Amino acid sequence: MTNYVIEVEGVSKSFGGVVANKGISMKVPDGKITGLIGPNGSGKTTLFNSIVGYHPIDEGSIKFKGEEISKYRVPQIARLGLLRTFQQTRIYSNMNCIENMLISIPHRKMKFVDMFGEREAKETMEEVDRLLDFVGLYEKRKLRSGDLSFGQQKLLEFAMALMNKPEVLLLDEPTAGINPTLINGLIDRLRRANEEFGITLFVIEHNMRVIMNMAENIYCLAHGEMLAHGNPEEIQNDQSVIDAYLGAH
Amino acid sequence: MNKNFSFKLHFPILVFGIAAPFLFPGLQLQIATLWVMVLFALTWDIMGGQMGYNSLGNIMFFGIGMYTSVLFQVGQFAEIGAYTAAHGGDDFTFTNAQYYQGLVIGIIMSGVVAAIAAAALGWTVFGLRGPYFAIGTLGMAIAAGELMGTWEWVGAGSGISVPVFPGSAEARSLLFYFLCFGAAVLTFVVLQWVYKTRFGLAVNAIRDDEEKAEAMGIHTVRYKTVAWAISAFFVGISGALFGNITGIIEPLEVAFPTVTFGIFMVAMTLLGGKGTLWGPVLGAVLFHTLKEVTWTYFLGWQWVALGVLIIINVVFFQQGIMGWLMEKFPEKFGIVVENKEATR
Amino acid sequence: MVLVAAPVFNVQLLLDGLFIGATFALAAYGLALVWGVMNVKNLAQGDFVIMGGYIAWWLGTQGIHPLWGLPIAIVVMFAFGWGIYVTIIRRVIDKDLFTSLLATFGLAIVIAQLLNLMFGPEVQTAESDFAIRQILGVVTVAEIKVLAFVLCGILALAVVIFMKKSRMGQAIRATAQDPRAARVMGIDTDKVYAFTFSLNAAICGAAGALISMIWVIQPFYGISYSIRSFVIVTAAGFGNLPGVIMAGLGLGVMENYSGFVLGAEFQQATVVGLLLLVLIWRQVQQRKLRQVVS
Structure with a gap:
C-alpha cells in the first residue's frame, strides 16, 4: 500500500467570476515524482498556490501527511516540510550564494534564541559546500546571487530548496527558460534529489519530454478540472489529453 | 567586511572618542551629539538598510525613551503630577544617591520601554509592507508628539524638566559625553554581533524578498519585531541621555523632533550607504561635521539644502559611499570567483 | 453634551466636514492616480496642495481674486509637476x-x-469676500464653502470625463494596466507618466487653492494632507473613485466631530488614529486571505 503525503479532496477556487480550480482531487505518493501538466491557464499554478497557502480555497480539503493544511499560512506550511519554488525564480539577490544557502536551513524547530544562533557552524558550511557543488555553483559561491545568470539562479534556488530538507518539494516549471543542454543536467539532479535525499517531488512542467521521463505519475488539468491521471504512457495515449493540448476546446 | 580594515578603524575611533573631550573641551557637546547621530544612523539602518523597512518614525522611540527616563528618574522619589505642576526642579531636590539611582534605572528603563513599545506597535504595522509601513510610522511619530503635548500629567506642552545634576557643570557634561559615546559604541558592538548571527541573514533575506523568505519558512514576523525592538532599545537610551543633556523636555522640539533628528537619521544613513555596518557611521560623521561647519552659513536655507541632499542622494547616489566603494572594489569585500583547488 | 442638547449643531459640523472633506477627496484622487498608474507613492502630495493654496493666497494679496487664482494655481502646478517629473x-x-x-x-x-x-x-487665509448665510437659526454657511464644494465636484467630474474620453486619458488607463504592453502598442509611457504626475500636481493645486479660501494654510501643514x-x-483603494469620494467626505466629517468633541489639538492625532485604524483593518482583511502570519 502506498502512502500519500499530499491529499487534495474536491478543491475549488475562483477569482471573481473566473473559476480556476473546480472540484479537484488528487494524491501525491510518498517518495515518488509526480507530474502536473495542462495547457496554459488550466489552473496548475493556482492549485500549487492553494496547497502551499498563498490564498484561501473556496471549498474542499488539502491534507499533508494526514494533517489538514488548507487554513494554514505560507510559513507554517513551509515549516511542516512542504516547500515550493517559484515560476519566476526568486532568490535573495543582494546576498551571495553562501548566504542564500545559509538562511535556507530548515526553520522547523527554530526557537526564539536560535535567531542569534551561529550561522556558519561546521556541518552547515559543509552542507552548503556540498549542495553548491551538487548544482555546480561552488566557484561562484561568493558572488552576489543577483549577478548570476538566470539558469544559475534557478540552480541556486533548487539548492536552497534542498538545503531546507523538505519532505515534499513543489517545483513550478523547473526547466522553463533553461538552456536545453542544461536541462538534462537538471533532470538528473532532480532525480538524484528524489533518490538520494528521499524528497518527494511534485512538478509542474510544460516540457513533455522532461516530465514523461521523470515522473511515475502524471495528473493533467484542463479548464480548471482534472482531466486525466495515470502513468506517462497512459497519459500520452489519452485522447482527452491530446485534444486539450491540440486546442480542441 | 575585511577584518583587518575593521580593526584599523576600531582602534583610532576608540582613542579619539576617549581623548576628544580633553583635546577639544569647547566642542564637547558637539562631539557628544555626533555619537548620538552615529547611534541614530546605526539604528535606522537595522530597519531601513538591513531589513528594507523604511521607518520614518523611529524618532518616536527617542521621545518615548526621553519621557520614560525622566518619569523613572523623578517618579521613584516624587509624585510626577506635583513635580510637573511645580515646573521642575526647584521645589524638589534629590540626594546624590537618589540622582544616580534614578539615572541608571531611568536609562535602562528607557531602552526597555521603547523596545516594548516597538514590539507592540510592530504588530499593527508589520503586516504593512513598503509605503504603508513608512507612512504608518511617520504618522505614529507625529501623533506621539502631539499627544504628549496634551498630557497634563507629564507637563503637556510646556514639558517637564529633568532632575538637576548634583555636581559641577564640567563633571555633568563629561559624564554625559561618555554615556553618549558608550551608548554609540555599545550599539555598534551589538549590531556587529547580531549581523554576524542568523539574525543578520534573516533580515537581509526579508529585505531582498520577503515573500520568498516566508515560503522558505523563516519566522519573518519574529525577526521583524526583534529588529525593530533592538533599534528602539538604543534609540530609547539615546533619548534618555539627550533629555538629560538638554535639561528640559518639551514634547515637539526636544522629545519628538520628527523634522530634525527624525529626518537626519534617514539622510545620514543614505549618505553613508545603507545596509552596511560602517556606512551609517561614516554618513553620520560626514553629515554632522558638515552640518556643524556650514549650517550657519546657509542663512535659513539649510533645511532646503537638507531636502535637496536627500533627493540627490536617493536619485543619483542611492548606494551611498560604502555601496559605491563596494561596486568599485568588489574584491576588497570578498566578492570573488574562487575555484575549488584554491580553497581546499 | 452640546450635540445632543442642540441637534442643529450636528448639521453645522456635518456641513463643515463635508465641505472640507470634498477637498480631501480631490487631493486623494490625485494620489490614487499617480499611485495606481505609476506606482509612485507621493509623500509630497500634501505639500503640492499647500503650494497651490499659497499660489491662490499670494495672488489674492496682489489684488487678484482667489477664485481667479484657482485656474492659475492649476496651470502653475501642472507645469511644476512636469518639472518635478x-x-x-x-x-x-x-x-x-x-x-x-x-x-x-525629500521633495x-x-x-x-x-x-x-x-x-x-504664519497661518494664512485667502479672502474671497463672500457672504456668510444663516440657516436653521444658528447654522452658518459661508457661500464660498458651497461654491468650493461645487467646484470640487466639477473638477472631479472633468477629470473623470477626461480619463474616459480623451486619447491621453485612455493611454493613461492602458499604461496603468500594463506599461509593457502599452509601450509595445506604441504608447509613449514616459509622456503618459509625465502627464499623469502633472495632472496630479494640478489637481492638488486646485484642492489647495480651494482650501486657502475655505480654511487655513501654513507651510508645514502639508504633511497632514x-x-x-x-x-x-488606503481605505478606498485606488481606481475606486466613488470610494475615494465617500472616504474623503467621511474623513472630513470625522475630523470635524473629533475636533469639536475632543478639542482642536486632537485633530491631527485623529487623522493619524484613523490611518492606523485603516491600516489595521487592511491587515485583518489580509489575514483572511492567508497573507499574514502571526
Missing part, C-alpha cells in the same frame, strides 16, 4: 518601492521649507 520622478520610477517614497519625502521638505522662507510661518490622502486611498 523630468528632474526627479523619471529617475526613480523604475527603482524599488522606497526610492520614490524617500525622494518625494516635501524642500517645498515646505521654501514656502516658509518665502511667506513666513499627505497623511489624509494616504488614509483615504
